[in-house]
Amino acid sequence: MAVTAEPVKADLREPAGWRRTKSRIATALMVLSFVVVIIPLGFVLYTVIAKGASVVGWSFWTSGTIPPNVLPLGTGGMGAAILGTLEITALATVMAVPLGVLGAVYINEYGGKGALASVVRFMADVMTGVPSIVMGLFIFSIWVVHFGFSGLAGAFALGCLMLPIVIRSSEEMLKLVPNSLREGSYALGATKARVTLTVVLPAAIGGIVSGALLAVARAAGETAPLLFCILTVFTPNYNPFHGPDTALPLQIFSNASSPFVGAQGRGWGAALTLIAIAFILMIAARLITARFVRYSR
Amino acid sequence: MDSEQNVVKAELPKPAALQDTQRSEAAFSGEGAPVFDAKNVSIFYGSFRAVTDVSLTIYENEITAFIGPSGCGKTTVLRTLNRMNDLVPGARVDGAVDYRGASLYAPGVSATAVRRRIGMVFQKPNPFPKSIYDNVAYGPRINGERKKSRLDEIVERSLHQAALWDEVKNRLNASGLGLSGGQAQRLCIARTLAVEPDVVLMDEPCSALDPIATGKIEDLMHEIKSRYTIVIVTHNMQQATRVSDRTAFYSVLRDEKSDTRTGVLVEYGTTQQIFEDPHDTRTQAYVTGRMG
Amino acid sequence: MSAVTQVDPAIPAGSTRALEARRPLGDRSFHILALGCGLLVLVILVLIAITTSQQASSWFSAEGFKIFTNNWNPGANQFGALAFLYGTAITAVIALILAVPVSIGIALLLTEVVPRQWARPIVYVVDLLAVVPSVVWGLWGILVFAPWLQHIYTHIASGVSGVPVLGPLFGQPVDGASYFTAGIILAFMITPIVTSLSREVIATVPAIDKEGAYALGATRWEMIRGAVWPHSQGGVVGAVMLGLGRAMGETIAVALVIGSSPEITSHLFAPGYNMPSVIANQFGEATGVFRAGLMGLGVLLFVFTIIINMAARGIVERSARRHRGA
Numbered sequence: 001m002a003v004t005a006e007p008v009k010a011d012l013r014e015p016a017g018w019r020r021t022k023s024r025i026a027t028a029l030m031v032l033s034f035v036v037v038i039i040p041l042g043f044v045l046y047t048v049i050a051k052g053a054s055v056v057g058w059s060f061w062t063s064g065t066i067p068p069n070v071l072p073l074g075t076g077g078m079g080a081a082i083l084g085t086l087e088i089t090a091l092a093t094v095m096a097v098p099l100g101v102l103g104a105v106y107i108n109e110y111g112g113k114g115a116l117a118s119v120v121r122f123m124a125d126v127m128t129g130v131p132s133i134v135m136g137l138f139i140f141s142i143w144v145v146h147f148g149f150s151g152l153a154g155a156f157a158l159g160c161l162m163l164p165i166v167i168r169s170s171e172e173m174l175k176l177v178p179n180s181l182r183e184g185s186y187a188l189g190a191t192k193a194r195v196t197l198t199v200v201l202p203a204a205i206g207g208i209v210s211g212a213l214l215a216v217a218r219a220a221g222e223t224a225p226l227l228f229c230i231l232t233v234f235t236p237n238y239n240p241f242h243g244p245d246t247a248l249p250l251q252i253f254s255n256a257s258s259p260f261v262g263a264q265g266r267g268w269g270a271a272l273t274l275i276a277i278a279f280i281l282m283i284a285a286r287l288i289t290a291r292f293v294r295y296s297r
Numbered sequence: 298m299d300s301e302q303n304v305v306k307a308e309l310p311k312p313a314a315l316q317d318t319q320r321s322e323a324a325f326s327g328e329g330a331p332v333f334d335a336k337n338v339s340i341f342y343g344s345f346r347a348v349t350d351v352s353l354t355i356y357e358n359e360i361t362a363f364i365g366p367s368g369c370g371k372t373t374v375l376r377t378l379n380r381m382n383d384l385v386p387g388a389r390v391d392g393a394v395d396y397r398g399a400s401l402y403a404p405g406v407s408a409t410a411v412r413r414r415i416g417m418v419f420q421k422p423n424p425f426p427k428s429i430y431d432n433v434a435y436g437p438r439i440n441g442e443r444k445k446s447r448l449d450e451i452v453e454r455s456l457h458q459a460a461l462w463d464e465v466k467n468r469l470n471a472s473g474l475g476l477s478g479g480q481a482q483r484l485c486i487a488r489t490l491a492v493e494p495d496v497v498l499m500d501e502p503c504s505a506l507d508p509i510a511t512g513k514i515e516d517l518m519h520e521i522k523s524r525y526t527i528v529i530v531t532h533n534m535q536q537a538t539r540v541s542d543r544t545a546f547y548s549v550l551r552d553e554k555s556d557t558r559t560g561v562l563v564e565y566g567t568t569q570q571i572f573e574d575p576h577d578t579r580t581q582a583y584v585t586g587r588m589g
Numbered sequence: 590m591s592a593v594t595q596v597d598p599a600i601p602a603g604s605t606r607a608l609e610a611r612r613p614l615g616d617r618s619f620h621i622l623a624l625g626c627g628l629l630v631l632v633i634l635v636l637i638a639i640t641t642s643q644q645a646s647s648w649f650s651a652e653g654f655k656i657f658t659n660n661w662n663p664g665a666n667q668f669g670a671l672a673f674l675y676g677t678a679i680t681a682v683i684a685l686i687l688a689v690p691v692s693i694g695i696a697l698l699l700t701e702v703v704p705r706q707w708a709r710p711i712v713y714v715v716d717l718l719a720v721v722p723s724v725v726w727g728l729w730g731i732l733v734f735a736p737w738l739q740h741i742y743t744h745i746a747s748g749v750s751g752v753p754v755l756g757p758l759f760g761q762p763v764d765g766a767s768y769f770t771a772g773i774i775l776a777f778m779i780t781p782i783v784t785s786l787s788r789e790v791i792a793t794v795p796a797i798d799k800e801g802a803y804a805l806g807a808t809r810w811e812m813i814r815g816a817v818w819p820h821s822q823g824g825v826v827g828a829v830m831l832g833l834g835r836a837m838g839e840t841i842a843v844a845l846v847i848g849s850s851p852e853i854t855s856h857l858f859a860p861g862y863n864m865p866s867v868i869a870n871q872f873g874e875a876t877g878v879f880r881a882g883l884m885g886l887g888v889l890l891f892v893f894t895i896i897i898n899m900a901a902r903g904i905v906e907r908s909a910r911r912h913r914g915a
Contacts, residue, residue, distance in 0.1 A: 023808035030702055033694030034711060040777050041718050044729045099626045106627035110620060112386065120627045122902060127630055129831060129898035130891065131838025133865045134637065137887040141640035160633055167630065180423035184485065186384060188436040188492060189413030193619035198439065203426050221722025224840040227869055249724045249841070256728040256845050264732060271725045278720050409613075 045275075052272025055265050061273065066234040066251060069263035078270045080236035084151065084247040085277075087240040088230070089220045091155035092162060096219075097212045100166025101201075107167070108174040109196050121171070127164035135160045136225035149231040151240025154247070157225035162215040169211030173204040206292025210285040217281035221274060223249035248274045329357035330397075332496060332526045333378055338392035340373050342385065348373050348560040350392075353545055355496075360518060360527045362537040362568065365547035366583070370560020371530045374547070375498050378528065379415040380408040397495075413440065416489035420501040422481035424473035424488075429465050432473045432484055436492035451491050459487035460517045479510025486517065490525075497521075499529040503536065515540050534584060537568065544571040546580045637891060645885035651878050656885065661851045663875070668882040672851045674889075676768065676863035680843065681836040683772025683857070684779055688836075689829050691776075692783035700791045701813060712785075719781035727845030730774050735765025735846055742767070742858045760856035766848035769857040771866075774846055775836045783832040786905070790824030791817060793909060823908030830901035834894045840865035864890050 060077035067076035103124070111117020139157040147153070177200050185195040201208075231244035232254060248270050255267030333355035340348040348370035355361050355378075363371035373382065380401060382388040394401045401411060425432050433452045442448060452469070456462040461483040465471070473484055482502060489497055499518075503511040518527060518540050531537055537544050545565040549558045564571060564580045575581040642649075648656070652668055660669030695715060699708050742762040749755040794817050802812040848860020849870055868883045875883055 019808050019811065023810035026810040026813070027702060030694045030698040033691040034698055034714075036691055037695065037718065037777075037780060038714060041714065041721070043734075044721060044725065045717075047729055047733050048725060099629060102623050102626035103629060106623035110623055111627070117627070120630055122899075122906075123634060124630045125902050126895060126898040127634060129834045129838075129894055129901075130634075130637070131840065131865060131894055133838065133840040133868060134641070134887055134891045134894075137641050137644075137868070137884060138633075138637040141644045141884070142636060145644070163633070164630060178423075180419060180421060181425060183381070183384070183419065184423040184425065184488075185435070187379065187381065187412055187417035187419075188439070188488065189409050189411075190439050191409050191613060191616040193616040194439050196619070198435070199425055217720065221724065223722075223724045224865070224869055228872060249722060252724045252728055253841055253845070256724070256731055267728055267732075271728050274722055275720070275725060278722065282716075282720055 048268060048271050048275055051265070051268035052270075055269030056272055060266075060269055064236050066246070067262075067266075068234075069255065069258045069260045072262040073265040075262075076266075078248065078251060078266065078273065080234065081246050081248045081251040081270060082273065083236045083238070084230070084240075084245045085220055085249070085274075087237075088151045088154045088158065088226070088245065088247055089216060091152065091240055092158035092219055093212070093216050095155065096159040096162035096215070097166055100163050100212075100215075101170045101208060103163070103167045104170035104174055105196055105201075108171050109192070109200065121168075124164040124167045128168065131224070132157075132161055132222050133224035133227075136228040139225070140228040144229055149229060149244040150242055151230055151237065151245040152242075153229035154226045154245065155240065157229050158219040158222060161222060161225060162219050165215040165218065166212055169214070170204070170208045173207030173211065174200060176207065177203045206288055209292075210289045213281045213285040213288070217278040217285075220281070221249060221278055223253050226250050227253075248277075329359065331355070332357050332397060333528075334393075334395040335374075335377075336393045336395075338374070338377065338390060338394055340370070340377055340382065341387075341389040341391070343387040345557065346559050349550065351560075351562045353562060353565045355526065355528055356543070357526050358523060359542040360522055360529060360540050362541035362544045363528065363530045363547060364532070364534060364537050364544060364583075365560075365563075366549060367532070368558055368560070369547040369549050371545075371547045372500055373560065374562075375500055375528060375530050376417075378496070379417055379498055380411050381417065383408050413492055414494050415496040415498060416492065416494035417498045417500065418482070418485055418489055418502045421505050422478060422485050424476065424481050424484050426472065426474055428470045429473050429476075429484060430469040433487050433491050436488060440492060452487075455487040455491040458490050458517070458521055459483045460513055460520070461487055477510075479506050479513060482506060482510070482514060483517070486514070490521070494525065496526045496528065499527065501530050501532060504532065511536070534572075538572055541568045544568045546571060546575075546577075546583060548579050548583070634895075638888075641884055641888045641891065645881050645888050647878050648881035648885040652882075656882075659853055663871075663879045666878065668878065670864075670882070670886060670889075672853050673862055673864045673867050673886060675853045676847070676861045677837050677865075677890075679768050679857070679861070680771045680775055680847070680863050681833055683769060684775035684836040685829065685833060687773060687776035688780045688783060688832060692780050692828075692832070693787055693825060695780075695784045696787035696791055697813060697817075699788055701809060701817070715781050715784050718777060723778065723839060723841045724845075726774050726778060727842040730770065730842060730846040731766065734774070735770050737765070738770055738773075739765035742769070746858060758856055759858055760854075762858040763848070763860055766846050766860050767858045768847065768861045771843045771847040771861075771863070772857075774842050775839055778839055778842065779832040779835045782835055783828050786828035786831060787821075787825050790821045790828060790905065790908070793824075794820040821908075823911075824905050827901045827903075827905030827908065830897055830904065834897040834901065837863075837897070838865060838890060838894050840869050844869045 055073060057077075061079055061082055063077035063079045065076060066078060066080050103120070107117045107121050107124075111120065135157045138160065139153050143153050143156060181199050181203060182195055185199040190198065226247050226249065230247065230250070232250045233244045233246050237243055237245045252267050252270045252274065255263045255270070258264060258267075331354045333353075335354070336352050338348070338351045339346060351370075351374055363375060365371050376382045377390055377394060378396075378401075382390065390402055396411070396415070400406065425435065427435070430452055433455050434448045437448060437451050442451070453462060453466075456465065461480060464480060465476075465484075473481065476484060482505075486497075486502075503514055506514070515536065518529070521527075529537075529541065543566065546563045547560050548563045550561045551558050564575060564577045566576075570576075571580060572584050575584055648668060656668065656670050657674070658669030659671035659675075660667045661672055662668075695711070699711060703711065739762055742759070742765070746759050746761045749759050798816040798820065799812055802816040807815060843863055844866035847862060847866050849862060849866070850860040851862045851867065854861065864886045868886055872880065872883050
């Protein structure tokens with residue numbers, strides 16, 4: 001005799017009301033967080049571009065002397081500041097990048113699991129968090145007090161800022177180089193220095209350069225360290241090793257607090273130039289990563 | 298031990314499975330000069346004894362195969378021969394390893410100099426991310442060779458020896474990473490041969506390759522045997538019978554008390570003897586378990 | 590029989606001499622060079638501590654513990670710095686309250702919600718926040734944002750006047766530059782770093798734990814609370830602390846929008862000052878004990894951020910290690 005039983009109906013609906021709503025609210029909040037971030041970013045970029053676009057131009061970028069704040073727009077430009085930024089940032093890069101890469105080489109290739117390497121890695125991380133103003137005060141105390149203001153002092157300060165960033169990003173890149181490449185080189189009778197210089201560094205160079213470019217972008221935008229190291233002048237200084245200098249961020253800083261429209265306008269133009277420089281460096285870094293980072297089959 | 302395992306030529310009937318027309322009987326009439334002499338070698342990683350009490354002699358211009366189940370230490374022993382184990386922190390070698398009469402592990406011996414004479418090909422092909430030319434020229438360059446004409450010569454010769462020249466001669470500047478598995482491994486072999494080593498160690502060189510690529514590499518091993526001494530680790534017994542003159546069979550010793558596994562050399566003899574007439578029951582179990 | 594390599598053709602292969610060589614000079618010097626560069630980090634940190642303290646010593650000796658009083662009057666030779674410590678704390682707290690939920694929200698969005706191909710553009714946008722230099726935030730902040738905020742502040746202040754807790758907290762603004770404005774701008778600036786570090790931490794949660802929660806029929810939010818949060822809370826705390834350190838040390842943007850008033854007022858829409866911004870604004874004209882005082886604020890800032898960063902990195906590393914082994 002067949003017993004007909006009701007087939008059990010599975011309840012496949014979404015979990016009941018409140019649980020589902022809670023999850024939806026959470027997701028909505030997460031999306032909202034992102035939107036909250038886009039708004040000020042868009043606002044800033046829009047303002048800088050809108051107000052700066054009418055100011056910048058060839059004469060703005062190349063004119064030598066920076067006019068006093070009272071003068072209206074159209075006279076003079078930020079050429080001296082651009083020159084200063086380029087000089088000082090280049091000097092800082094030339095100092096910080098090789099030293100940083102070698103420091104990363106020590107941590108990753110020579111230090112291994114040793115205590116000293118861990119301490120260096122840890123303190124490099126900590127050093128990335130030291131405020132840039134402290135770097136400025138440091139170079140002031142150790143250099144400017146004895147040797148005066150100069151682009152070089154500014155470069156030291158920016159270099160100190162860049163060093164831990166370059167170390168950590170280069171170390172990450174070196175870690176990515178597969179060990180099989182090192183072994184292949186050792187097996188051919190290379191010394192450790194040769195293995196590092198002829199196989200490991202060339203393999204990692206794409207990522208290292210990309211990381212360095214990001215550090216340069218960061219340094220180019222820094223103001224606080226320069227405040228204490230280069231003073232602020234208004235004429236171009238072609239010798240960064242001697243005498244006070246100026247740089248884009250410094251000019252923006254002084255123009256921002258000025259009540260004069262001309263000065264503010266020049267400030268916007270300088271801000272647009274600075275953001276453009278940082279942006280170009282960032283894009284270059286991404287392109288290099290995409291194209292050149294490939295280690296093994 | 299060695300004299301007992303000398304094969305008597307010509308009288309022995311060869312089972313069909315072992316026939317290998319490429320091996321010349323006449324050339325194998327005894328042993329050449331000893332190249333490596335290992336006496337009671339034990340290898341430790343920290344306090345863990347990975348391999349225990351290995352003694353054997355590797356002879357000149359022969360291909361010697363190390364076979365055995367996984368974990369038996371055959372790769373560890375191989376890497377001891379060119380001091381690659383130095384790169385592992387905590388690795389230690391007890392006993393004597395002599396290379397042509399000179400101790401490899403004496404204080405004052407430079408591992409770098411050792412590796413220039415004893416080259417190594419790895420399991421997974423590891424071409425440098427450089428051009429094919431630069432891959433092969435790497436070794437000579439770090440040895441100081443600068444002249445372009447000499448380097449061109451060396452690159453061509455090595456690629457010929459590695460049976461790769463015809464396939465890449467028109468694209469020497471292409472990246473080494475763009476080659477197929479078999480080609481990349483031959484590139485690594487060319488790279489190793491470019492420094493004209495005395496010995497070439499091979500750690501399962503074909504395990505990552507398809508059968509056709511494997512065949513090409515086995516052919517090239519026969520070609521270069523007359524100029525080099527080769528030691529190959531392989532987990533493929535057919536390969537051992539195809540290419541090697543002598544075979545060393547390793548196995549695993551399990552210590553019940555401490556639950557550790559240590560590698561041990563069970564038997565070492567001519568390949569013919571190991572596969573046709575193994576003396577140790579473990580050897581017999583291993584070679585018959587897989588054959589046929 | 591192959592020839593011995595070109596390096597030493599005359600030495601017969603059998604002799605030990607061929608294998609011996611001292612470690613070549615080039616190899617050893619490279620090692621030393623790399624070691625030196627690694628040590629440079631430690632050397633610089635020590636030098637920072639020493640040289641800045643030296644320059645600040647006259648302040649410490651002149652004021653002693655009075656540096657913690659609210660009494661900053663350079664004209665009368667008084668340098669109690671409590672106002673700046675207060676300002677630093679307040680602006681950092683505001684920044685954290687605003688930035689942390691947003692950053693964690695974005696981090697969760699990236700790891701749990703969006704499909705892989707949308708993650709990249711979102712990360713780019715967040716990174717763009719970091720590319721904007723501090724001084725540009727300040728320029729925009731003081732010329733555009735602050736005037737706009739002033740209206741909002743005025744409305745809020747009149748709205749809550751008389752209300753017990755909120756009234757005194759949100760008084761009438763003088764103009765847009767204030768503690769609160771500085772806090773908002775700081776929030777924009779620290780969001781990228783807190784987001785990216787939180788994301789790294791959250792991404793290390795093993796997929797198997799998340800799948801386990803889903804397999805039990807959990808909704809996404811329940812999975813996050815049950816599987817993701819316990820694993821990553823340590824790391825996220827570390828990320829937040831790093832954001833705190835950053836917020837305390839940001840100078841130029843704050844200097845432009847905080848209002849530059851060295852007094853403690855309890856209401857957030859009033860102008861104020863914090864440590865890095867007073868140093869930046871007043872260093873140029875300072876001499877003697879005044880300058881030493883500003884330098885001393887820098888020393889305090891250095892010590893605080895070092896401690897916070899060490900604790901933060903320690904926490905992040907410890908939570909990562911604990912879960913790597915799990």
